[in-house]
Amino acid sequence: MTEPTTDGGPDLTRKIIHVDMDAFFASVEQRDDPALRGKPVAVGGSRERGVVVAASYEARRYGVRSAMASVTARRKCPDLLFVRPRFDVYKSVSDQIHTIFRRHTDRIEPLSLDEAYLDVTGVPSARDVAEAIRAAIHAETGLTASAGVSYNKFLAKVASDQNKPDGICVIPPSAGPRFAAALPIGRFHGIGPVTAAKMTEHGILTGADLLTRPADWLRTRFGKAADYYLRAAAGLDDRPVRFNRIRKSIGAERTFSADISNDDGLFAALDPVLDAVWERIARSDAAGRTVTLKVKYQDFHQITRARSSLHPVATRPVLDDIARGLLRDLLPVPKGVRLLGVTLSALCEREPVGVTGLLL
Structure with a gap:
């Protein structure tokens, strides 16, 4: 069995809560x-x-x-x-939820409008804190939340999904390694469908299966992320709750089942990409000044084009105009396009907007 190495050993005294709103x-x-x-x-x-x-x-x-x-x-x-x-409404409810979080700790790492990590190390019972938060959310917003409680972020996040909806799961240090070993690969945070399928081809179906493979063998097939997978499979994760976390970019891309060559088809294919990007922007409550368009042609040659603004891109129509303008400058395309992507970067906190700037 591969034994992940640690500097000074894992910290099992931390108390981490992952709160995730239900749908x-x-x-x-x-x-x-x-x-x-x-x-x-x-x-x-x-x-x-x-x-x-x-x-x-x-x-x-x-x-x-x-x-x-x-x-x-x-x-x-x-x-x-x-x-x-109605992203303005979702943002307002999210503000209520984060107000509840701050009653219990200021060490909060927001992941989106509807989920966050909380470090409550030092409290007598992290479960009691999580239950108090869930009860307050229901009483003050009329909505339900699920929570995972453990000694690290990996297990806390997995635990929050364990008893959804409106549930809680606690994984103490004594149960962490056993829980992670039995966990299906598809439920590992950070292992997507493509990687999970590749692992399945190699007979890796659970965390326990991961731990039977040599680290070098895993690195050859799965790159640098192999070290994280090994530690997670052993119930280890030393990542801190980053309460000053600054995200650098938000984006989305789509690979098409058939290459697209005509102008109308490309503009139509761009719409779902913009839908996905704007949903992620709204969830993170961020704005940015630089829009980047990514185009991958049928021969896998890839280009990017970017445009920056003096003011943050605060509304969906502005994002659409810039992205469409970047695509328009590339037309007609010299060969079929197999992928389009859009990214918003140079992020900053969203400024209050007037009636004309309301999201959607």
Whole structure:
């Protein structure tokens, strides 16, 4: 068995909570519109090239997921109800939630509008703190949250998903290695579908399977991330809760099933990418000054074009105009395009906007 090395050994005294709202965007819509309660709801655009931003648990039972094409979601769930996103409302509710967090600790690492890590090391019972936070969220917002409690970020995040929705899971140091060893590879935070499939091909199905492979063998096949995978599989993760965390960029990209060569097709294909980028921007409550367009051609040659503004890109129409302008400057394309990506960088906190600048 490969034994991950540590400097001075792992710190098992930390108490980390990961709080994750349950189907946040969709739950807000169901809370505010009684007619949607108990029904399959998708937040996003219902048009032909629309994308699901979030799905209620009723919709998830049909296989509807975020980032899924709206036409696919409708096919899976014919009774699906689409609701246009209201990011200003989600931001307001998120502010309420973070106010609740700050009653318990100032060591908070926000991951998005609806989830965060909290370091509560030193309190008598992290479980009691997590339960108090969940109860306050429900009482003050009418929404439910799930929480994971453990001695590191990896296990806390996995634990928050263990008993969803409206649940809590505590993984103490004595149970951490055993829990991680039994965990399916697909549930490891940081291992996506492609990497999970590659691991499955090599017979790696659980954390325990990972630990049977030599570190050098894993690095050859999975790069530098192999060291993180090994430590996580042993229940180890020394990453701190970064309460001054600054994200450098937000982006999304899509690879097409068939290469696109015509101008109209490229502009149409750009729309879902912009949907995904703006949803991530809204979740992180960030704004940025630089928009970058990434284009990968059929021969895998890749180019990027960027444009910076004096003022932050604060609204979706502004993002659309800049991204479309960057694409327009490349037309006509010399060969088929297999991928488009858009990234917003030079990030800063979103400034208050007037009525004309409200999100969507």
